[in-house]
Amino acid sequence: MSGRRLPDADERVIARRAEIAAALAGLVAPDAVIAHERQMRPYETDGLTAYRQLPLVVVLPSTTAEVAAVLKYCHHNEIRVVPRGAGTSLSGGALPLGDAVLIGMGKFTRILEIDLENRCAVVEPGVTNLAITKAVEAQGFYYAPDPSSQIACTIGGNVAENAGGVHCLKYGLTTHNVLGAELVLPTGEIVELGGKHLDAGGLDLLSVVIGSEGLLGIVTRVTVRLLKKPDTARALLVGFATSEDAGECVARIIGQGIIPAGIEMMDRDAIAAAEAFVQVGYPLDVEALLIIELDGPEAECTHLMEQVVAIARACRAANLRVSQSEEERLGFWAGRKAAFPAVGRLSPDYLCMDGTIPRKRLPEVLARMRELSARYGLRLANVFHAGDGNLHPLILFDANAPGELDAAEALGSDILRLCVEVGGVLTGEHGVGIEKRDLMPVMFSDGDLLQQQRLKCAFDGKGLLNPGKVFPTLHRCAEAGRMQVSGGALSFPDLPRF
Amino acid sequence: MTAPLTPRDEADLAEAVGGAFARSETLEVVGQGSRRALGRATRSDALLDVSALSGITLYEPEELVLSARAGTPLSDIAAQLDAHGQMLAFEPADLGPLLGGPAGSGSLGGTVAVNLCGPRRLSAGAARDHMLGLRAVSGRGELFKAGGRVVKNVTGYDLPRLFTGAFGTLGVLTELTLKVMPKPPAEETLLVCGLGPGEPADAASRALTSAMGSSCEVSGAAFLPAAIAARLPDLEGVGDAVAFRMEGVAPSIAARRERLAGLMAAYGTLETLPEAPSRALWAALRDVQPFHDGKAAPRVVWRISTAPAGGPALAELLATTLDGEAFCDWAGGLIWLALPPGASRAVEVRRATARHGGHATLIRADAAERARVPVFQPLEGALAALTRRVKASFDPKGVLNRGRMHEGM
Structure with a gap:
């Protein structure tokens, strides 16, 4: 387990494990409560596998009434709760707490x-x-x-x-x-x-x-x-000698009023990894590869694709292929969709980051990420939702090498600080969770976060639901209600952070 | 009521609200005042006029993003966007004339605060769906920000959406950042006239459902009973009709028109409105022009949001049983209902709406009526208590637009 701390577990609650499990078993089907360590093991982590923690007890309700009964019991007894879906969170959103009931929603499959x-x-x-x-x-x-x-x-x-x-x-x-x-x-x-x-x-x-x-x-x-479903979808695969050219191509497509269904970008390392993995014919001699997909009526796709191709040529496209069949279009995507496992083959472990930036800052951000990568001595591969500015740098490291996880996390934090510095945000789609929790002050002042925490209190006055996620500081709700921001400063500045 | 507060900037505004908080006074927040007749009728200790907080602070067309201070006239923003071939895709409604005022008024902040959007709500979403970030002052006088300037952002709670449509009850908006979109290069409208077979509302529902279940990508879909259609530009004599708008590049519109015409031939005779009359029609529907009654004896107007397939039948039922008239936008999902001047018939309107699912908002009635009946869908039980706590979390003393949405809140 690395850097991010979780809230201190309440030993008094842990001591009551058997009693709590028995009480929960009275609220749901008896076999829907799991309190044995070995059986709770599958729940100890989510998609952010660097972090592991066994829950207090796992409960698997199957109706809304059961969920309500479990939450009511936990609320009455002041027991923390962590909800969990499929456990694919990449930000540690479903990471258990040692003193919290984990509510798994896996039975709600209808x-x-x-x-x-x-x-x-x-x-x-x-x-x-x-x-x-x-x-x-x-x-x-x-x-x-x-x-x-x-x-x-x-x-x-x-x-x-x-x-x-x-x-x-x-x-x-x-x-x-x-x-x-x-x-x-x-x-x-x-x-x-x-x-x-x-x-x-x-x-x-x-x-x-x-x-x-x-x-x-x-x-x-x-x-x-x-x-x-749209009638047709057609994709353009186009390489560029520089990421600047690729970025200009994206800006000009959107500037001309064309909103493609998707625009994806991969850098040289990601292209090489994907091509080695699935052999779909990606060009290996380019710095940036774009997949641009248009969808809609056939006549519209044909019309707009001509314009997009013209823009790409004007932006010095190094090579260019328009999908001529559904099979070819899916082939273009196969490499991009396999990018994560493909990168996984290059390295024992990787961290997937998730910042968003204003699109036009991309070349500058890529250049500065290369500097950071060199400084930390860790390789990066970049896949990028270029249409909406969402970056997914993959940081390659070896968790078994002493210090590498810490270095990878530090590099990731520097990349996200860079995203915020250029006008972007910490997370585009993976969530804050525990992963980016301690970076929230990079983007928000204490006063900004206080508004959000007060909203949390309106839903969860006792602070029992998924504590330790999203917010770098745990306030009691009474305290959040008493605090006041004026002139940008918080009147109670000495709160403990994790 | 004391003299209006007229802050010059954000810091001024925070101080003004902070002062009201300290004195436990109430404030009514206004920009250009064009929407003051919307919501429950309330009385406040003072007006807080934010119209001096004006101006576009960031506009990057190729990044599809615009930031502006809340008091910026919407017409300024539309003009700037227009110069770059862009627009606010949610088609903000200009309800000035409906509410007895002038057309073309209103600020960006007011637009976002009421979240009343036009026909393209169907395909492009509401104002809420275009909000990326905000700066605002809480009911305690605290200035804060939320969201950002990029379209993909899940960092923290989505306060920009929560504040959209909150009628200024959670905070005073000072600066907003929105996603903007390219204007479609062309548009046209397909009219299905003399609806049948069977009852017009029934035929309308089937026609709308069929079009929306196709890949014709309509960006406007309305049911216009004959009496309503007769009062719309270029629509005299069409009888009961449905209208579909298609936008995009010309070859795409042509292909979609052909397919849609094939689907619609069974429901009536077809007519096409080219670009200019098409624009005029959808602007008229956006602004609820059929119910522009002037100042003499304006009728009561309701706005009902419901599951679309049942919309035409609900519209007809309400119009018939309550002696009014109604039409549908959003493929049936939005009903505009006008009732004779006087009592709003809130109980009957909401009882009928409840059977179809959805909610009803009283848009136009005199102040006495808007103080007497719930203007917004009444809240019950846990949801009422939660709403009260959310309001209190931003504005514990109820300084801002108290009672504008719900009594005492």
């Missing part, structure tokens, strides 16, 4: 309703992202957000993290594609937010629940928007 007349589906949170599309694709519909873990990640986790994917510039993130949710508050109360209609009737509380990283409540049902 698709409750498919309503094509209203172009939506009502699903339980444990349904995987891809399963939603699979359920409606025969009728020509799909669910738009497509995080690369979509085969495994679940819609509940997507809501918690506001998951994105490669088509966000045109089709948005989870928050643009969720219409409603049933939410159980930490008290066990159940609220209904949104539905099959558009816009909130009062405050838009759904908008803060989406992306709240399991800190505000547990979602037990989700209404998602379904879209009609």
Whole structure:
């Protein structure tokens, strides 16, 4: 376990493990409570595998009423709770705490309703992202957000993290594609937010629940928007001798009013790794490779592709291929989609970063990342959602080499500081979790964070839900209510940090 | 009421709100005042006029991002964007004339505070979906920021969306950052006239559902009963109609029009509106022009958001049983309902809406009526308590626009 500290576990709660497990067993099916160490092992980490921690006890409810009963019990007894979906979080959002009940939502796997007349589906949170599309694709519909873990990640986790994917510039993130949710508050109360209609009737509380990283409540049902699949999709694979040229190409496409379905960029190391892994014919003599995808009616794709090709040539494209078949288009994507495992073959371990920057700062950011990489002596490979500015630098390291994990984390922190410095943000789609928690002050002042923590208190007055994530400082809610910011300074500056 | 507070900048504004907080006074926040007649009728100790906080602070067309101070006139922003072939894709409604005021007024802050969006809400989302970041002053007089300037950002809670449509009850917006989009190079409208077979509302629902379930990518879809259509530009004599807008590059529109015409032939006779009349039609629907009654005896107007497939039937039911008239936007998901002047019939409107799912907001009624009945969908139980706590977390003393959305909140 490396740098990021978790809140101190309350030994008095840990001492009550057997009693708590027994009480929980009375609230759910008896075999839905796990308190043996060996059986809890699968829950000790999530997609951020550098961190491991056994929970106090695991409970696997299967109905909203059971979730409510478990939360009510924990609220009454002041026991911390960590919610968990499929456990694919890359930021440690589902990392357990030693004194917290882990609520696994894996039994909520039903698709409750498919309503094509209203172009939506009502699903339980444990349904995987891809399963939603699979359920409606025969009728020509799909669910738009497509995080690369979509085969495994679940819609509940997507809501918690506001998951994105490669088509966000045109089709948005989870928050643009969720219409409603049933939410159980930490008290066990159940609220209904949104539905099959558009816009909130009062405050838009759904908008803060989406992306709240399991800190505000547990979602037990989700209404998602379904879209009609576009007639055609066509992709352009184009290499450039410099990342500046590639960046200029992206800016000019968007500047001309063309919004592609996706624009992905890979740097030389990522291209080489992907090509070695899947052999899809990526050019190896370029510094930057773009995959530009257009979708819509055939006539539109043809028309716009001509313009995009002209722009790419004007930006000194080194080579250029337009997909002539669906098979070829999928081939272009195969390398990009395999980039993470491909990089995994180059190195025993890697960390995947997730900053977002204003697109035009890309060449400068890439150059400074190369300097940082040299300074830390760790290799980097870059994949980049170029359309929306979301960077995924992969930091290659060996966890068994003394000090390398710490160095990799320090390099990652420097990269995210750089993203904020150029006008970007710490995380585009992976969440803050524990991974970027201590960097929050780079982007937000204490006063900015205080507003967010007070909102947290409105949902979770006892601070029991997923503590130690997102916020670098734990305030008691009474304390957050008393504090006051004036002239940019906090009146109680001496709060402990992790 | 004391003299209006007129802060010159953010620091001034924070001080003004901080003073009201210390004295436990209430403030009504106004920009250009064009939307003061929206929401519950309330009384405050003073006006807080933010119109001096004006000006575009960042506009990078190739990055699709714009920041401006909250008091910036929306017309200034539209003009700047237009010069670069861009727009606010959510089509902010200009409700000035509907509310008895002039057209073309309103600030960016007011636009975001009410989140009332036009026909393209259907395909492009609402103001909430274009909000990237904000600066604001809490009800305690604290200046803070949230969000950022990039489209993909999950760093911290999404306060920019929460504050959109909050009617200024959570904080005073001082500066906003939004995603902007390229203007479509062309548009046209396909009209399906003389709807049938069967009841018009039923045929409308089937026609709208069929179009939305196709890949014709319409960016406007409305059901216009004959009496409404007759009052819209270029639509006299079409009878009961549905209208579909298609936007994009010309070859794409042509392909989609052909396909949509094939789908719609069963529901009525088809007509095409070219660019200029198409623009005029959707602007009229955006601004609820059929219910511009002038100042004499304006009717009561409701805005109902519901599941789209049942929208036309609900619109017809409400119009028939309450002696009013109604039309649908958003493929049936948005109903505009006008009722005779006087009582708002809130109980009946909400009871009928509840059966279809969704919510009803009272948009136009005299101040007495807007103080008497809940203007926004009434909240119950845990949701009411949670909403109250969220309001209190930003504005514990209820300094800002108290009671504008819900009584006592």
